[in-house]
Amino acid sequence: MKVKRQNLQIGYSITGGKISLPYYIVGPDNKGQSIYIQGGIHGGETTFFIFHQLIHELQKTKILGRITLVPICNPYSWNQKIYYYTSGKFSLYDGKDFNRNFPGSSSGTGAERLARQLSNLASDSKFSIDLHTANRSRPYLIIPSKQYLKIAKASNMCYSIIFDMHEATKKGGGMPFTAARIIEKQKSIAIECGSHDEFDQQNIDRTVEGILNILNYLEVIRIRTTQKGKSSNANRQFYIDKLKIYRAPVSGFVKYLVSPEESFSKGQPLYKLYPSATLGKEIVTKAKENGVVIMHADTNTVWEGDYVVEIAPKQNIHPL
Template sequence: MPQFNKNTITILGEEIPLGASREINFNIAKLHTGTKIEIPIIIERAKIPGPTILFTAGIHGDEINGVDIVRQLITRKINRPKRGTIICMPILNIFGFLNSTRAFPDGRDLNRMFPGSSNGSLASRVAHRLMHEIIPDVDLIIDFHTGGASRFNAAQIRIIKDHPELDELARIFGAPFVLYSNHIAKSFRNACYQLGKPILLYEGGKSFYVDNTISKVGVEGVKRILAHYGMLHHRIACSAPKRPTVFIEDSKWIRARQSGMFKSTVTVNTKVNIDDVLGQITDPYGKIFHEVKSTIEGYIINVNEASLVYQGDALFHITKQVRA
């Protein structure tokens, strides 16, 4: 990461000097009533120059576990750096957050609208302003997500392969797993990559739910990253991960072979072997009892917690090839 020594950074047109604390409102739109819709951006700059790190969450309005992680960074004053700059944006998709939906009011997924357009849809305009008025002065982004619908993700960092800098940062973060995944076209992660901005995507938990363990892993990972760059205050404790991070080279979904009432008997992070029973599918009439078994050996990194499933539904995500 470049060690920028900028005395002043510019966020949404406002110049912010070293040693300053700011809360800037990202004015993205108005309601039909004329009420402004604004996203608070919390900026903390130390007096000593250093990297600028951006923490974002809530790009999908139903992914509130990430919002809780960034909230904790602020309330516990972890976002006040010893050197450099920390920018926190707890909720990118304020519309979805307020309405308990994943997308923007027009049905668009903000995370498929990057790098955006100044003349496009509302989501596209928000993406465009984020990329042009906030990202340019940022050196590293950590973006917090959760699993979708009823699928509970193990705490994991997602990065692209063959980038040693990202491998190092992911190892420092110390989540239990690192999953190599390609960039998705028009995603925030891809847009940052195109600008040469390193980004770690943290996945953990599920939609509409806050899991304390997932939050703790996220907060502790942030502290390790800040400590690595000499940005974490000495008054804030930072511990090493309890176990080495597992890097996932390949993985496989175990899918339902029939429809019915589903109950998992294992949890995320569990190491399983071939033919281990993972759960069961039954019917309301007591005629069906089907055991879901693992077809591979590996760690479970996602569990579908839905009570009712259809044939073909993804039930368990299991690692196939891993390395320490």
Template sequence: MIINNTTIAPGENAILRLNVGRLPSDTRIYLNVHVYRSSVPGPVAAVLAGVHGDEVNSVEIVRRTIACHMFGNLLMGTVVVIPVLNVYGFNNFSRDVPDGKDVNRSFPGSAKGSLAARVAHIFTKNILPVIDFGVDFHTGGSSNYNYPQIRYSKGREQSRELAEAFGAPFTVANRPIPKSLRKTCLEAGKPMLVFEGGENLRFDGFAIEKGLAGIRRLLFSKGMLPEAPPGAPTIHIEKTTWQRAARPGMFRWWKQSGQAVQKGEPLGVINDPFGQDEFPVLASRNGFIIGHNNSPVVRPGDALFHLGY
């Protein structure tokens, strides 16, 4: 295997530092890539996080795979690990790169494009050609908590099989976002699962645990790891909808992510701040809450609950 002119032989492990660019201060920025190779040929998996720099819960999941030597004794194949793809965003506690662009809307990228396109290009040029499949770890956004879930490309049997093997609490079939990493991988014939769990700039032990167990199960299913924790049955989600705030105010929820809800059931309330009025938020349909808003103050139209069904 050759990544960025470095050869990694079967049975070898390596840590590569790919040059991403420079800061205005002329400080060089590097992308750290850890490669674990069994001496036995087999599939090549990518495990990556930090495409959005503020999604540190996903970075922590991938960091722990390295710290606990999860891939130190692979039975076969290769694992390519990138804990932080968007190094710029990670340093700035930001989802995006410093010019405000989203790396996950900039794929496949280009060597001479915007900063986000350049970061995307490094993955597309160096990593995508050598992998067969992978998992891209994410979290919800600001104040938005995602219950641990795998998103896979609807109608793609290979993606569905990988999602089943991962065994997250929810398995969501949807279409990849245009210009996303997942879409670029799909077009190259390489299924890329997206894991979502927790919210940005927070650790969430439950989501971390589900993410780590899922990687083990996925690689076990491919014959790459000798064992994996047993999985609970996953709930398949075919469609999702956002339930939004009909009015502004202070938001409190009774029902939270992971729970089943019935149409018309009270999920929470929105109050004015003066103790005068209270407006219930009722479930718009039967389903499961796969994400919810932790913000105590909401504006009209703000997403409150992500319902899957």
């Protein structure tokens, strides 16, 4: 398998040193379809494990096209370490989400210039995949519309969530990478690869298998029979067209009672909250409908009104 490592210079540090990021081109330069995959736009989203396993799995396939891999596409966000933790979702310079700068500007802020260079790097690809991690969750696809349901089906991943990128952009701020690629007439999806800032081998296996299945469907690779069905991706697949958030009624400490991807019934307790203002008291929040937990907050400490659990109501879950 042909792999070519290259460096993209994105700017200069305060000391005058060059800031660059490595990326990898897998396969022939001028043959077959071209696919672009990036991760790490937000510091602390540990999708690097996905790329590490993916490059080894690709060696077992027949490469039919060109795949550009950018494992850590935003060095700025990964340099934002605060008390042992990488806090890289929002820029400390202007408070802006790093994934709301696309398609970017060559004369803008450092993050906007980076976004422009990443957009240029992805511009000659027919399809792009943007990898992220979420709160406590299992892997799922984010697709812009029902037109992507065939790709979702091919991935063999359990859940695909339809998310209107253009509507999200209208609410304020800039544009996510996926929305910018779609506007520039390129097909694009995002994958939430599991929980934020953790190593979970099951999540890694499920995500890598999903990516391989998509690349196989797009005829960029040909998967060998021995690679099929390796992970625990479900045989039953669903798409979701609406999510619902449960918020904390008061400030306090949370015990989660239902895990991500776990089904629940109306009236079933979802989480228990211990109010910090009243020692010894417990508040149990029960489900108002049947559904499935998609994710819950990445903390057991909440303020009044904070997001606690995000669910998919049963009426918004549809078989693929």
